[in-house]
Amino acid sequence: MRQLEPFPRGPAQLAHYLRLYTVYLRVGWLSLMAYPVDFVVRNLGNLFWNLASVGAIWVIFTFAECIGGFDRAQVLFIYAMSMLARSIWHLLWVNMMSIGFYVQQGTLDRLLVRPLDPLFQVVAGYVDNDDWGELALGLVVLVVAGRTVGLGNDPLLVAWTGLAVLSGSLVYAAIHLAAASTAFWMVQNSAVTRLAWDMDSFSRYPLDIYPVAVRLTLTWVVPFGFAAYYPSQLALGTGTYRYLALLTPVVAAAAFAGAYRFWRHGLGRYQGTGT
Amino acid sequence: MPTIIAERLTKDYRIPRRGHGVGSYLRTLFTPSYREVRALDAVSFAIEPGETVGYIGLNGAGKSTTVKLLAGILAPTSGRVKVGGIDPHRERVTNARRIGLVFGQRSQLLWDLPVRETFHLLRHVYRVPPDRYHANTRRFFELLELDAVWDQPVRLLSLGQKMRCELAAAFLHDPSVVYLDEPTIGLDVLAKGAIREFLKEISQKTQVTVFLTTHDLRDIEEVCRRVILIHQGSLVYDRSPQELVQEYGQNARLEVAAAGDAVPTAPPGSRLEGRTGDRWVFTFDRQRVRVPELLAVLGQELSIRDVTVTGLDLESVVRRIYGGEAP
Amino acid sequence: MTYLVFARAAVLRNLTYRAGYWMSLTGTASMVAVQYYLWSAVYSTAGLAPAGMTLGQTLTYVLTARAASTFLSLDAGRGISRRVRLGTIAAELARPVDLQLSLFFEGLGEATFALLAVSAPVFAVLVWAGAVVLPSPGALHWFLLSLLLAYLVTYALSFAVGLVSFWTGNGMGLADFLEAGVFLFSGILVPLDFFPGPVRALARALPFQAIYHLPMSILTGRAGSFGGALAMQAGWAVLLIWAGRVVWRRARPFLVVQGG
Numbered sequence: 001m002r003q004l005e006p007f008p009r010g011p012a013q014l015a016h017y018l019r020l021y022t023v024y025l026r027v028g029w030l031s032l033m034a035y036p037v038d039f040v041v042r043n044l045g046n047l048f049w050n051l052a053s054v055g056a057i058w059v060i061f062t063f064a065e066c067i068g069g070f071d072r073a074q075v076l077f078i079y080a081m082s083m084l085a086r087s088i089w090h091l092l093w094v095n096m097m098s099i100g101f102y103v104q105q106g107t108l109d110r111l112l113v114r115p116l117d118p119l120f121q122v123v124a125g126y127v128d129n130d131d132w133g134e135l136a137l138g139l140v141v142l143v144v145a146g147r148t149v150g151l152g153n154d155p156l157l158v159a160w161t162g163l164a165v166l167s168g169s170l171v172y173a174a175i176h177l178a179a180a181s182t183a184f185w186m187v188q189n190s191a192v193t194r195l196a197w198d199m200d201s202f203s204r205y206p207l208d209i210y211p212v213a214v215r216l217t218l219t220w221v222v223p224f225g226f227a228a229y230y231p232s233q234l235a236l237g238t239g240t241y242r243y244l245a246l247l248t249p250v251v252a253a254a255a256f257a258g259a260y261r262f263w264r265h266g267l268g269r270y271q272g273t274g275t
Numbered sequence: 276m277p278t279i280i281a282e283r284l285t286k287d288y289r290i291p292r293r294g295h296g297v298g299s300y301l302r303t304l305f306t307p308s309y310r311e312v313r314a315l316d317a318v319s320f321a322i323e324p325g326e327t328v329g330y331i332g333l334n335g336a337g338k339s340t341t342v343k344l345l346a347g348i349l350a351p352t353s354g355r356v357k358v359g360g361i362d363p364h365r366e367r368v369t370n371a372r373r374i375g376l377v378f379g380q381r382s383q384l385l386w387d388l389p390v391r392e393t394f395h396l397l398r399h400v401y402r403v404p405p406d407r408y409h410a411n412t413r414r415f416f417e418l419l420e421l422d423a424v425w426d427q428p429v430r431l432l433s434l435g436q437k438m439r440c441e442l443a444a445a446f447l448h449d450p451s452v453v454y455l456d457e458p459t460i461g462l463d464v465l466a467k468g469a470i471r472e473f474l475k476e477i478s479q480k481t482q483v484t485v486f487l488t489t490h491d492l493r494d495i496e497e498v499c500r501r502v503i504l505i506h507q508g509s510l511v512y513d514r515s516p517q518e519l520v521q522e523y524g525q526n527a528r529l530e531v532a533a534a535g536d537a538v539p540t541a542p543p544g545s546r547l548e549g550r551t552g553d554r555w556v557f558t559f560d561r562q563r564v565r566v567p568e569l570l571a572v573l574g575q576e577l578s579i580r581d582v583t584v585t586g587l588d589l590e591s592v593v594r595r596i597y598g599g600e601a602p
Numbered sequence: 603m604t605y606l607v608f609a610r611a612a613v614l615r616n617l618t619y620r621a622g623y624w625m626s627l628t629g630t631a632s633m634v635a636v637q638y639y640l641w642s643a644v645y646s647t648a649g650l651a652p653a654g655m656t657l658g659q660t661l662t663y664v665l666t667a668r669a670a671s672t673f674l675s676l677d678a679g680r681g682i683s684r685r686v687r688l689g690t691i692a693a694e695l696a697r698p699v700d701l702q703l704s705l706f707f708e709g710l711g712e713a714t715f716a717l718l719a720v721s722a723p724v725f726a727v728l729v730w731a732g733a734v735v736l737p738s739p740g741a742l743h744w745f746l747l748s749l750l751l752a753y754l755v756t757y758a759l760s761f762a763v764g765l766v767s768f769w770t771g772n773g774m775g776l777a778d779f780l781e782a783g784v785f786l787f788s789g790i791l792v793p794l795d796f797f798p799g800p801v802r803a804l805a806r807a808l809p810f811q812a813i814y815h816l817p818m819s820i821l822t823g824r825a826g827s828f829g830g831a832l833a834m835q836a837g838w839a840v841l842l843i844w845a846g847r848v849v850w851r852r853a854r855p856f857l858v859v860q861g862g
Binding site for chain 2: 004007016019020023024027030031034035105106107109110112113114115116271272
């Protein structure tokens with residue numbers, strides 16, 4: 001057996017993965033550009049669709065004063081944070097929703113014979129093409145609404161918002177990874193992944209509008225509340241749950257760690273170890 | 276020391292028992308009930324470095340399961356597997372760096388992009404040093420004519436061209452062991468020939484160990500020095516392909532369409548296998564008896580309408596072997 | 603009628619694909635839930651009645667529209683762009699059946715299944731929970747007729763957009779555009795009466811209002827006259843079906859050339 005130089009460990013391993021990620025992203029981007037017209041048209045459609053959603057909130061506030069105790073700029077701020085967090089997850093990591101498909105088709109086997117983490121290969125293996133409109137609009141609305149609520153004056157809060165958006169993306173990632181990993185136990189798990197997909201509309205409005213049971217679910221069971229609502233409270237300086245806002249990065253990390261463990265557990269089951 | 280050691284390798288799959296409907300779906304989530312299916316039963320073999328082994332068997336015999344166990348995709352239920360001295364499942368990443376894999380049905384090529392992009396990606400995945408990368412791609416250009424398709428998107432390639440690319444991709448990082456799962460399935464004669472030539476060349480010039488599953492006896496005859504046959508999860512044959520061919524490969528199959536239902540007696544040197552539709556099926560040894568002689572004898576008994584002669588396919592060979600017939 | 607076999611096949615396909623059914627039921631239910639809480643919160647300010655609509659009317663309008671959205675799906679026209687993309691359309695055109703009619707009945711089968719298995723149960727639950735207020739039995743009949751016309755308009759629109767894939771080879775992007783238009787101007791997102799004047803006028807001039815706004819106006823008793831609303835829907839349906847046939851006639855020879 002030929003001797004190979006050892007694979008890097010520790011920080012060098014991280015550098016190896018980061019470098020590989022750029023190689024994968026390049027491949028994903030080139031694949032999108034194989035169909036340039038489709039790419040442009042789909043993203044314009046996506047932009048209009050999201051414009052309509054933001055427009056609806058604007059229309060509601062032509063007669064309403066507040067929703068769940070939040071005024072127009074605040075509701076739009078929360079909505080924009082959720083758009084940004086969701087679109088970052090969607091653009092970079094949406095392929096985790098294909099785990100069920102990979103299991104059924106046996107594509108997972110291909111990933112297991114490469115000297116890389118299989119989940120890394122799943123998420124890096126495909127860049128989505130049709131959510132740039134949500135990202136762009138989310139950014140614009142966040143800046144405009146952020147100025148209206150007076151966020152621009154405090155660089156610390158701006159930095160917090162950036163961190164909160166990234167944490168929010170991790171929350172989306174955690175929920176969808178957990179939902180997709182049910183594929184290791186169910187032959188057909190599309191009902192679960194679809195439910196997670198549809199439930200994310202709960203994350204876009206202030207949680208105050210839901211009854212207590214729904215709020216508790218969205219906080220501690222399926223933590224969509226931490227995608228935008230809780231972290232926004234620190235930036236907005238309002239709301240009753242500011243102390244929960246600070247927990248956002250922790251909750252996001254914990255949720256993702258839990259989802260990752262669930263995925264590893266499922267993978268172990270797939271490979272026939274343990275259980 | 277052998278490159279691959281399998282000791283009483285056994286794999287059971289747990290198939291969930293479930294009824295229909297959401298209720299039973301949910302119930303099985305919490306109180307699962309399974310039945311066990313044994314896919315591989317105490318299979319043992321050892322493969323030396325540089326050997327080229329054909330692994331054959333019918334569909335569902337356990338071929339793919341074996342490949343998955345050797346490649347570290349699955350963990351065995353019991354028994355032991357070592358590849359290059361390590362447990363391929365426990366040390367999956369270390370093992371993955373030393374092996375190459377072609378799954379006939381599951382491509383690793385980037386569908387929408389030119390062929391070179393796949394190799395560019397793999398070069399980074401396996402950290403192939405620049406000199407090895409250039410030397411290897413040059414060899415693939417030569418032996419597999421990859422230069423002709425290098426800049427073409429994969430989706431525009433023919434099946435044969437795609438398989439050449441798959442093969443090259445599996446060998447790019449100088450693996451010590453290469454597993455090929457049905458690499459010639461569905462290919463035309465020319466493409467099959469090119470792939471066999473490549474495998475012969477590379478197994479002569481390098482120390483690579485090749486583990487090949489196939490349905491095509493010609494793959495085995497031309498490429499392999501050893502054949503392992505499994506049936507219903509058990510190893511039933513482990514010898515050289517020359518022996519296999521001597522014992523079974525000379526056999527041919529004669530189908531005779533004739534009117535009437537009278538059962539003919541098999542001419543000397545042949546065997547009556549049965550009847551499919553209106554055709555009587557015989558097998559015979561080409562070395563011992565020739566078709567005209569057979570027909571002359573049969574013609575006395577039957578009024579022959581039509582005749583087909585074929586070489587025995589792997590399936591019939593396998594059926595004869597596990598049927599317990601001594602050659 | 604022979605074309606009913608296409609509808610029957612579509613229903614049977616849906617019946618066997620169980621996971622898909624639970625997908626669309628849970629999806630519809632969670633969208634309806636979010637809308638319910640959102641609008642209840644909007645109306646929490648006392649005495650609010652924008653454009654003269656009470657909370658009860660708004661909930662009836664918005665929730666029924668969401669429940670119906672599974673049945674009034676824009677996927678109807680995707681059948682054709684899918685066939686163009688897969689390249690099976692030329693062969694299907696050669697068959698001795700009117701492709702336009704068989705596609706229509708296939709879509710009708712899908713819609714019937716969605717109506718009976720998803721939209722109707724969700725609607726029934728909403729009525730039972732008191733979130734949706736039923737009008738007089740007379741108005742209910744008109745509402746059902748109006749829903750039927752809404753289906754025709756939806757189908758004709760998505761079919762016409764799907765036909766564009768004859769030229770572009772891929773109608774997916776354009777279908778996304780259509781979805782955005784419906785989203786904005788049909789009333790599914792916000793009752794059209796809430797729009798500011800000029801936007802409302804624009805929405806009233808577009809066919810999208812025939813999909814949700816007109817049926818929901820009849821349901822909430824806010825249509826000026828049932829006859830007027832139904833005539834408007836029927837007008838759009840006829841116009842769009844006619845437009846679809848014109849495009850179809852122009853697309854066909856182009857496709858035969860391409861496929862030959």
